[in-house]
Amino acid sequence: MVPLSTPHAHTTWVDGRNTAREMIEAAIGKGFQSIGFSEHGVQDFDPDYCLNREKELAYQEEIKKLRDEYRDRIRVRLGVERDAMGTCRREEYEYAIGSMHYFRDGAYFFAVDSSPEDVANGVRRLFDGDATAMVKAYYASFARFLTDFRPDIIGHFDLPTKFNEKHRLFDENAPAYRDAAFACLDAAKESGGLLEINTGAIARGWRSKPYPSLRILKRWKELGGSVSLASDCHSAEKLDAGYDIALEAARAAGFRSIMALGCGRTLFEEYGIE
Ligand SMILES: [Zn+2]
Ligand SMILES: [Zn+2]
DSSP states (O other): OOEEESBBOOTTTTTOOOOOOHHHHHHOOOOOOOOEEEOOOOOSOGGGOOHHHHHHHHHHHHHHHHHTTTTTTOOEEEEEEETTTTOOOOHHHHHHHHOOEEEEEETTEEETTTTTHHHHHHHHHHHTTTTHHHHHHHHHHHHHHHHOOSSSEOSSSGGTTTTTTOOOOOOOSSHHHHHHHHHHHHHHHHTTEEEEOOHHHHHSSSSSSOBOOOHHHHHHHHOOOEEEEOOBSSSSGGGGTTHHHHHHHHHHHTOOOEEEEEESSSSSSEEEOO
């Protein structure tokens, strides 16, 4: 049986709607074997969407306390989602998700997952309105970050496609897009991380399919990579939102197993999905 688990969960420490304890209780209620928290790590800008150092220490302390308290009921892990421009210390966590959200120019920045309007404005401002130039720059920067940082999990790989179903910004079938994404995928493979099949945008109603696209997942399989399901949930009721669709995508891409946070000493364990 495929175990229920997510290594990617957010709480009221930053932009989630539920506390860590509420998330754990809900996870137990849903039959999860494990849950990993991955709050947005410290960075020196956009303070509403990240921990500051003081909060970070309190977050770490709380998750460690809950990890002990719930030891007999569910395996709790302390993780972090570190942005490509983040500065948090990886060694303070059991694992790190490496994600890229932002483009920055001086004091101006935009996140590719904030809103269709913000992204369109950012593309006008930093890329002369050329969305393909934006995604090429995205994958080039993401590749550099993955090569340097070598995260345990590669977060929402094709995040710039978030609004494409409803507000098409660029053509995902264009060779220029595919080449940029595949080159970054090579760097991702080289980094040694797991690729998450992230259902966060399904839960929020932006997409019908998880990140990454089936084409990218198939390529990842060809490269010999491994995948993990991740709900990137910001509320307790969304802990396993879209997991049926994510498993279908994994199988369609040819995967016969997934990696999930285990219950023993090993951080990630392999589970068959056939
Ligand atoms: Zn993220
Ligand atoms: Zn996240």
